[in-house]
Amino acid sequence: xxxxxxxxxxxxxxxxxxxxxxxxxxxxxxxxxxxxxxxxxxxxxxxxxxxxxxxxxxxxxxxxxxxxxxxxxxxxxxxxxxxxxxxxxxxxxxxxxxxxxxxxxxxxxxxxxxxxxxxxxxxxxxxxxx
Ligand SMILES: [Zn+2]
Numbered sequence: 860x861x862x863x864x865x866x867x868x869x870x871x872x873x874x875x876x877x878x879x880x881x882x883x884x885x886x887x888x889x890x891x892x893x894x895x896x897x898x899x900x901x902x903x904x905x906x907x908x909x910x911x912x913x914x915x916x917x918x919x920x921x922x923x924x925x926x927x928x929x930x931x932x933x934x935x936x937x938x939x940x941x942x943x944x945x946x947x948x949x950x951x952x953x954x955x956x957x958x959x960x961x962x963x964x965x966x967x968x969x970x971x972x973x974x975x976x977x978x979x980x981x982x983x984x985x986x987x988x989x
Pocket of ligand 1: 913917925926931934
């Protein structure tokens with residue numbers, strides 16, 4: 860894990876963005892006008908952390924409300940980069956093969972974050988073959 864939940868929250872608080880954990884109908888949300896991130900407390904810790912990283916990226920970019928699919932994918936990729944280290948990913952893949960769910964569990968992130976990380980790796984591999 861590159862960053863812990865506590866480190867993320869501290870960084871957000873330093874930027875005057877508050878985080879609240881509530882029962883919430885979505886994994887998380889960022890309300891730009893109120894500088895408030897809400898994370899659904901009724902999900903697994905790995906999903907809470909992943910949602911927090913995702914919403915922190917929205918906050919960083921000043922996004923207000925749900926963005927286009929394209930932007931949401933980018934946000935997920937940026938979140939993946941602050942959560943997953945290349946070394947940890949390589950180790951998890953050695954341990955778990957290519958199976959998505961066990962790797963996500965090993966890394967302590969959501970499956971969506973893992974998939975976003977793999978999209979980045981795929982693009983990097985394509986670039987490095989030229
Ligand atoms: Zn989003």
